[in-house]
Amino acid sequence: MSYQALMNSLKRKVVLPVYLFWGEETFLLEEVLAKFKYQLIPPDVRDFNMDVVEGKNVSPEDIVRLATTLPFMSDKRVVIIENADLFKAQKKTGEKSDQAKSQEELLIEYCKQPLDTTCLIFTSDSVDRKKKLFKAVQETGMAVEFTPLKDTELNDWVENRINGMGKNIETEAVDELVAAVGSNLRMLDAELRKLFNYTGERKVINREDVLQLVSKTTNLSIFELVDAVGERNSQKAIQLMREMIIYGEPPVRLLFMVAKHFRTLLQAKTLYLTGYAEKQVATQLQIHPYVARKCVRQSKNFSREELEQALEKILETDISIKTSYREPVLALELLFVNLCRQERAI
Structure with a gap:
């Protein structure tokens, strides 16, 4: 079952x-748990009707005992078993004891016929879908994998998040933010809160707000840098590179990101010339559609031969920096000038 189905x-x-x-997306998982913790039971009786325990500290028998306890002055009890190893694939360290098997069977039977007055929630970092306990949960409840959001889901999450704060955000601003920060929801949430405060009484967040505010420690500056090189703007690329080095970015990392961008430009150009639409390019390269659009556009500034030569020049620069043949900042400046001054592709 998906996160969206759970929310619905x-x-x-x-x-x-x-x-x-x-699942991997712990930010969403934690938020859902908070909803169960704080919205299902009235605050004044929460202490009497909620148990949150570590899986390693309780036996299956303990879990059943907690789950079968009736609520006190409330319609529901919530029992949360965090990091429950019971759902993981069993390590080959010998057979379980008869007592352990018996206790697990007891929990399986409970999950097949649970009390309506208890909401029993397990969390785990991984599961074995073949286990009887997993199947028992699916019979009467819901098993939800929290996977990282992608593309439209991610953009929708950003829009819904800022809407929930009482503001709107332009599509271009969402694209810029996601391209800069990536799919890390914890970081996106932090940037959205900063944007909310930065825009004050204004109800709409725009692209310029993102460019002005998103932290220099995020990928935004790197994205701007490779963007400038892709647009053959050596002056802007060199300026950004110097700023980022002042902020503590290692020159080798900047070079790595430029190399990665030019490999993507070459791949995007090859696919586009083969007849792939921009959306198909995004799917094939597993990149955000906004990034794919930019890469296709920028790839038109270079011929295939120029892009291949650019990757060779980047490799030469990498060697010159690592062998101390050339000072890193100077090496990057010369590279950017070299990449940006070539004849434009037709």
Whole structure:
């Protein structure tokens, strides 16, 4: 089941008796847990009707005991078992004892016939879908994998997040922010809060706000740098490079990002010339559609031969820096001038 399906059910106020949450996107997982913790039980009786325990500290029998306790002055109890190893693939370290098997069977039976008055929630960093316990949760509850959001989902999340704060954000601003920060929701949330405060009484956040405010420690400056090189603007590229080195960015990392960008430009150009549309380029290269549009546009500034030669020049620069043949800042300046002064492709 998806995160969106879970959110839709919660909007309809449908609360199931058993849940299992796992996956890489811990920010979303933590937010969903907070909803269960703070919205399902009235504050004045929460202490009597909520248990949050570490999976390693409780046995299956303990979990069943907590789950079968009736609520006190509330319609529901919430029991959260964090980092539950019970759902992971079993390590080959010998057979489980009869007692362990018996206790696990007890928990499986509970999950198949849970109490409606208890909401039992397990979290785990990974699961084995073949386990009986996993299947038992699916029978009466919901197993939700929290995977990183991509493309439209990610943009929608940003828009919904800022809407929830009482403001709107332009599409171009969303694209710029996602391209700069990436898909890390924790970082995106931090930047959105800064943008909210920065724009004051203004109700709409625009692209210029993002360019002005998004932290120099994010990928935005690197994105601007490779963008400037891709647009053959050596003056801007050199200025950004000097600023970023002052901010502590290692020259070798900047060179790596330029190399990565030119490899993407070469791939984008090859696909586009083959007949791929921009959306197809994004899918093939597994990059954000906004980045794909820019790469296709920038690739038109270079011929295939120029892009191949550019990668060779970047390699030569890398060697000159690592062998101390040339001072890093000077080496990057010469590279940017070299890349940007070539004849434009037709």
